[in-house]
Amino acid sequence: QVQLVESGGGLVQPGGSLRLSCAASGSIFSIYSMGWYRQAPGKQRELVAVITSGGSTNYADSVKGRFTISRDNAKNTVYLQMNSLKPEDTAVYYCNAHKRLSDYWGRGTQVTVSS
Numbered sequence: 550q551v552q553l554v555e556s557g558g559g560l561v562q563p564g565g566s567l568r569l570s571c572a573a574s575g576s577i578f579s580i581y582s583m584g585w586y587r588q589a590p591g592k593q594r595e596l597v598a599v600i601t602s603g604g605s606t607n608y609a610d611s612v613k614g615r616f617t618i619s620r621d622n623a624k625n626t627v628y629l630q631m632n633s634l635k636p637e638d639t640a641v642y643y644c645n646a647h648k649r650l651s652d653y654w655g656r657g658t659q660v661t662v663s664s
Contacts, residue, residue, distance in 0.1 A: 550575050550576045550651075550653070551575045551576055551577060551653040552575045553573055553654065553655035554574075554644075554655055555569060555570065555642065555643070555644045555655045555658040556570050556571075556572075556658060557570050557658060558658030559660070559661070560663065561634055561660070561662055562662070563635060563636060563662055563663075563664060564633060566630070566631060567634065567660060568628055568631070569585065569658060569660075570628055571583070572624070572625065574625065577646075579648050579649065580602070580647065581647050581649065582599055582600060582602060582646075583600055583620065583647070584596060584599035584644075584647070585597040585627075585644060586642070586645055587640035587641065588640055588643070588657075589637075589639060595609065597616065597629070598612065598618035599618070600618045600620055604620075611637075612631075615632050615634075616630065616631050617630040618630075634660075634662045635662060637662075638662050639660060639661050639662050639663070640660060641660075642659075643657045
């Protein structure tokens, strides 16, 4: 019902930057919030950042001050600007859209931070 497509991942050096995009399509009405999660090999999926229907944002402590989540309502797109990247940021990043009774997920985009 809701399709999410992530893009913008890739290989970057420590200290570098990437911007991830998540384009939503389909039945996009009544989405309460959208967010970014990530999962590294052997680790649990964790919340990175979320933006609510009211426009407020929340971040994991590990990314505060480095990552910024934003949205473009006209394009139905959510972004994650990632600066000062660290090797521990390496993971598959997933876009999430939350409705009252449902959650929707993209297929993920790989972010690798390495020298």
